[in-house]
Amino acid sequence: MGEKALTGTLRVIDGPRPVRSVLRLLRRRPGRLAVAISAFVMKDIPLWFLPVVTARIIDLVSDDGSTTEVLVWFGIAAVLVVQNYPMNVVYTRNFMTVVRDTGADLRNALTDRLQSLTIGYHTRVSASIVQTKVVRDVENIEIMLQQVTQPLLSSVIVLIGATSMTAIAVPWFLPVYALVVPIALLLRWALAKRSRTRNETFRREVESFAARVGEMASLIPVTRAHGLERTAATRVAHQADGVRRAGLSLDVLNGHVSALSWVTMQMLGLSCLVLAALFALSGILPITPGEVVLLSTYFTLLTQGLTQLLVLIPVAARGLESMRSISEVLQEPDLEQNEGKRHVDSITGHLLLDHVSHRYADAERDAIHDVTLDIPAGRTVAFVGSSGSGKSTMLNLVLGFVRPISGRILIDGHDMQDLDLRTVRQWISVVPQESVLFEGSIRENIAYGLDDVDDDRLRAALHDANATEFVDRLPEGWHTLVGERGARLSGGQRQRLAIARALVRDPRILLLDEATSALDPESEELVKKALDRLMEGRTTLVVAHRLSTIRRADDIVVLEQGEIVEQGSHRDLLARSGRYAYLHSTQAGTTD
Structure with a gap:
C-alpha cells in the first residue's frame, strides 16, 4: 500500500x-x-x-x-x-x-x-x-x-x-x-x-x-x-x-x-x-x-x-x-517518528554514545545511566554484566527501538534523532539468540527483503555462514521449506541461516545478542566460525553471557545497573582483578 x-x-x-x-x-x-x-x-x-x-x-x-x-x-x-x-x-x-x-x-x-x-x-x-x-x-x-x-x-x-x-x-x-x-x-x-x-x-x-x-x-x-x-x-x-x-x-x-x-x-x-x-x-x-x-x-x-x-x-x-x-x-500516537528526517544512503559504522540515559516507562531507575562510549568503525565491542545491567538496552538504543531520555547517539557524526531510522537500519544486521525464520524456503528466508540478489551472492553467504553443507544435504536444497518459525531445522541450523541472512546484506553495523548461548558445543563452534567471518571489517556490538565467546573483542564494556564500571580488553580486565575478572573466574569455576 x-x-x-x-x-x-x-x-x-x-x-x-x-x-x-x-x-x-x-x-x-x-x-x-x-x-x-x-x-x-x-x-x-x-x-x-x-x-x-x-x-x-x-x-x-x-x-x-x-x-x-x-x-x-x-x-x-x-x-x-x-x-x-x-x-x-x-x-x-x-x-x-x-x-x-x-x-x-x-x-x-x-x-x-x-x-x-x-x-x-x-x-x-x-x-x-x-x-x-x-x-x-x-x-x-x-x-x-x-x-x-x-x-x-x-x-x-x-x-x-x-x-x-x-x-x-x-x-x-x-x-x-x-x-x-x-x-x-x-x-x-x-x-x-x-x-x-x-x-x-x-x-x-x-x-x-x-x-x-x-x-x-x-x-x-x-x-x-x-x-x-x-x-x-x-x-x-x-x-x-x-x-x-x-x-x-x-x-x-x-x-x-x-x-x-x-x-x-x-x-x-x-x-x-x-x-x-x-x-x-x-x-x-x-x-x-x-x-x-x-x-x-x-x-x-x-x-x-x-x-x-x-x-x-x-x-x-x-x-x-x-x-x-x-x-x-x-490512531495510536506511539509512532516512530521518521517522516521528514534525513535519509541515509551509506554509513561507515562509527558510533558515539554521548552521556546517554534511558528509563523504561514505570521503572524506578534508569536502565542506562549517563553512558559515554566511542566506537570507531570496524571495532568489536562486547557488553557483559549481570542480568538487568542494561546490555540489551544498549543494542536497542543503537537500533533506535528505544530513544535516550538524555544525551545523544551519533552515527558517523550525525545525531540519530535527525535521521530516518528506516534507512539507517538498512545498514544494520541483527543476529539474536533465537533466530526468527518465516514459513518459506531457505532461499526466501536468506534473501528476505532483497529484490535483486543473485544466486552466487546467496551461495557465498551460505558458505561463509557454514551452512552450505547441511543445506546441500536437504532433499530440495535451498528450496526446502523451513516450516513455521523454522521448526524443521535445528537451532544451530537456524542460527547459521540467520548469519547468512546478515552476510548477504553486507551490513556496516552488526548486533549479536546472545547469538550462541542456546546452542550445543558442536553447533556453537560452527556458528562462532561463521560469526568470525561476519564480524570481519564491521562495527560489531556483542551481548554475551558466555565470556569465552568474547575474548577477542577489541573492547569489553562491563555494565552494572546501567552504568559502565569497567572497560578494556580481555587481558587488561583480567589483570585489574575487578568485576570482569570475578565474572570470568565464576564461569571458569575457580571461585566458591
Missing part, C-alpha cells in the same frame, strides 16, 4: 464516530459506488411497483375491465422483473468490489501502521490481539456492509416508492405511514446503547482470549516440561468462560431486539390492513379493493424492511465496534 493511500485511509478514520468512518471509506470509490446504487435502484423497482400492478389488475377484474389492459400491465411487470437479474449482477459486482477493496485498504493500513509503531507499543500489546484486529475486525466490517447495506437501501427505496405511489393514489392515507419510521427509530435508539456496550465487552473478552491462546501456544514446551498441562488449560478455560458469558449476554439482547422488532412491525402491518378495510367498508375514504391491497402490501413491505434492519442491529453493532477497534491502532 502506497504512502498516499495509507494517508488517505488514516484521514477518513474517526474513532468516536464509526458510522462516519465507514461512510468515508465507501466514498473513496465514488464511481463504483454510484454504479452500484444506480443498479440497485433499477433492480428493486419491482419491489415497490408490483403492488401497483396487482392493485390495478384487481380493480380491472372487479370492474369487468378488458383483457388487453391486463396483458399490458403484465408486460410492464414482466420487463421490470426480468431486468432484476442483470441489474443485480451489476450491483453485486460493483458494490462487493467496493467492500472487498475497503477491507483490503483497512488491512493494509493496519499493517503499515503496525510497522510504524514503536517497539514499546508491540511490547505492550499482545501479537494475538493485533492479529484479531487485522483478521476478525476487518471481516466483521465486511460482513456488516454485505448484510446491512442491501436491506437498508431496499427499505429506503420502498419507502420512497410507496410514499410516492400512495401520495398519487390514496394521499389521505400518508399519515398512517408516518408512524412506521419514528417507531423503528425509537426502537433503534432504545436498544443502541446497550447493544454497543455489550458488543464492546464481547470484543474485549475475545481479544483477551486470543492473547491467552497465543501465550499458551508459545509456552507449550515449558508447560510440558514441568507437567503443567492442567494449569495451562485452566487459564485458557477461565478466559473462554469470560467469552461465553459476554457472548451469551449479547445473544440474549439480540434475541430481545429480534422478537420486539418483529412483533411491533407485524402489529403495525395488521393495523394498516384493518384500517384500510374499515375505511373502504364504511365509506369514510373512497378506497377501492385494489387500493386496500396496495396499501396493505406497501405497509407490509415497509414493516418487513424495517424489521430486517432492526434484526440486523447486532450485525451493525458488531461491525461498528470492530471499526472502533481498528481505529485504536490507526
